[in-house]
Amino acid sequence: MLNNKTILITGGTGSFGHHFVEYVLKNYKPKKIIIYSRDEFKQFNMQNKYKEHSDILRFFIGDVRDKDRLERALKGVDYVIHAAALKQVPACEYNPIEAIKTNINGACNVIDACLDTGVKKVVALSTDKSVSPINLYGSTKMVSDKLFAAANAYSGSDGTSFAVVRYGNVAGSRGSVIPFFQNIIDNGGKELPITDYRMTRFWISLEEGVKLVVKALEEARGGEVFISKIPSFKITDLAQAMLPGCEMPEVGIREGEKLHEVMVPAEDSMRTYEYDKHYIIYPNYNWWNPDKLIPGGELVEPGFIYSSGTNKEWMSIEDIKAKLLTDLDEH
């Protein structure tokens, strides 16, 4: 479905954007892929990395806070992936208004510009931190998720469709625990600090994240939240996989951090369908029509929660070691 189509990625120079571009170039023949982001240096590096695809790749300097620029960039675009975000929890806590301007006002601008330029489909990236949020990053992404769902109400039946893809920590992404531990190990450290011994997280590779976004582009009818079925791991097991036999002092949970991450809260179980490899939460609006249910899914049990703490699928220390070897090459 991406053949001969023009795709724009906001935040296309980030980790997700790089992997998405690589995946699409390998598997499809798009007409154009437009990278939309602010920093010219990151764009320059990406342009060099993909110079043999210069006939397909276009680089637009632009900010999602700037609706006029977005409208200019979106002329003739079929599909949009909205990946631009401020996403470091401490930075968002300390600079709340900046997080609101990028993650919330930016989402409004993307929605308005896509509606006004006749984009066919939009997939916005979300995070497990947007579920019952306890930090500003998660709160801004929760608002963004709601904005993208609600946008379907004013796009009309043949208009733009908007969906969300939600996933957990991408293994090894900037600011996450793996590079933090790796830095300690590289500097000769012999112990890895654990904020709380009970802590668990979901594990997703960039490749799995990209595939779910492509699936959402193919299948979304408007208003869905797509969620990958992925394994959980204990942070203590990650530490043992990275530095076997290490000491693990418990240092206390940090501000804005949860023991477990949740991707489907119990309150959404009445609208969550389980598919082979993913879940979909359908919207709770009176404009939403059950005809839009994607076939092949089954309603989950009332009260179902998809949490990294109660997940059915777990990674052992050996599984983590193997995944560290494969998934970290992606960055």
Ligand SMILES: NC(=O)c1ccc[n+]([C@@H]2O[C@H](COP(=O)([O-])OP(=O)(O)OC[C@H]3O[C@@H](n4cnc5c(N)ncnc54)[C@H](OP(=O)(O)O)[C@@H]3O)[C@@H](O)[C@H]2O)c1
């Ligand atoms: N990485 C994870 O673990 C993870 C997990 C769950 C969900 N997500 C979500 O996935 C998305 C992509 O994450 P990522 O890991 O690829 O992030 P990333 O590597 O930090 O990339 C973010 C991108 O957004 C751009 N950007 C930031 N502010 C912008 C603005 N105001 N206007 C235009 N572009 C802007 C950045 O480029 P410039 O600075 O040059 O503008 C960069 O290209 C985010 O929405 C994030 O919330 C990520």
